[in-house]
Amino acid sequence: MIRFDQVTKTFEHEGTSFKAVDQVDLDIQKGEIFGVIGFSGAGKSTLVRLVNQLERPTSGQVKIDGQDMSRVSASELRNIRRDIGMIFQHFNLLETKTVYHNIAFPLTLAGTPKREVKKRVEEILEFVGLTDRANHYPDQLSGGQKQRVGIARALATSPSILLCDEATSALDPETTKSILKLLKKVRDEYNITVLIITHEMNVIKEICDRVAVMENGKVVEHGSIFDLFSQPKHPTTQKFVQTVMNDEIPESILKEVEARHIYRVTFRDGSASQPVLSNVAKHFNVEVNVLYGQITELQQTPFGNLIVELQGEDEEINNALQHLEKQVIIQEVKADGR
Structure with missing residues (x-):
């Protein structure tokens, strides 16, 4: 469904260039939960922003359902972006809007009739377990509840792809588990393809079907969750696995x-x-x-x-x-x- 074909993204700064993403080749299949893990500065956040074209590749192709994203028109890109939901580390909620209106916001922007907006928002509120918080404001919510609002907002337009950029990094371990359980429910019930960016191997372990490990803009290893945990080859992968497996020999x-x-x-x-x-x-x-x-x-x-x-x-x-x-x-x- 999502294909990275020799994708490179180079940033220029004060006469020097920096490759945030360097010749990445990846295939993400429809309906799977795919994780990208790496330490800070590995290039994973840039990679996810290439999917919805918040960043444009310097070279190579990013394809969704076979369509080269760099070749679509501005109007086509707007339509494609409605099919791509995104949730963030720090929630990005509108503080002056209620939970209901935060979730309704992308539908309102798209010109959806009020009756359809109401129906969809109520459906999503029930799905994420926040029906009783519809009229609350973000500062009245816990971190986990805020992220549930973020997930609900991302689902409002019925996307086929959900991008999660460090979606659990600001949450405590118990809340993280509940959010990961919700994301799995999203995939299972809506058949949405989920791309998760994280630096936490516990997140990968809990939810992902396959994973790619990034370092210095490159994918240094990728495969099924079982393959990478059972036989990690690259030193960076081994470090991440050791954080959850504790398999370093005394x-x-x-x-x-x-x-x-x-x-x-x-x-x-x-x-x-x-x-x-x-x-x-x-x-x-x-x-x-x-x-x-x-x-x-x-x-x-x-x-x-x-x-x-x-x-x-x-x-x-x-x-x-x-x-x-x-x-x-x-x-x-x-x-x-x-």
Whole structure:
């Protein structure tokens, strides 16, 4: 649905140029929740602004449903933008307008008849759980309620794409969970394509189907949420994964790696709920010693990452490893922790 084809965005400042986005190639499919993560200055906010043409690419093409956004007329662009909702980190609400009128604002701008506006706003208020706040002003709302108004306003024109630029960064963890749950409901019930920009790996872990990791304007790694969590290749991806998986091996274990058979075992596709290690100990003459790790959830599916030691004769250990490789991802831990 959204295609970035060798997209570059260069900014000029006082005689110097800076590539905020550098030759990005990405495909975002209809109905998926796609995350873009990176540290501050990685280029992710510029990337999302290229979708609705708040920024124009210096080179390359941004396409929506096959249509090159840089080639549409001004009137066509206005129509396309009505099909793209956007929510922001700091809500961007009209402080002098009620919740009702904040949500109605894009419909009023589009010249929608009052009766249709009323019907749509009431429908969206119920969807986001704010029917009883319709006549409140933004300063009477909590941060989570303000973001729900922002989501409702973005949905008012019935868009097919929703852009979220650090939409949960100003919220506490519990409120963040409720907003992410609402965004998933938006996708599931309205079949809206959601593009989320964030620097929080917990957001990616909770809601995204696929993810791209950005650094210095480039996409350094991308893939399914399971692929990036189970086998992160780029150092930046590994840093982000470690913030939620806590899979960095303690120094006390690394000191003894050379003299022991120590492996990183990554469970995926439901194998985390199976007695995989217990079965190995039963069927092979090895002992399995769990040294470190955790089990968590990705998209309501158990996902685990454990550091284990296998004790026994080399031949038995090799047989056990061959058996394990059929069910889990297993990597030998070296002295540098990799």
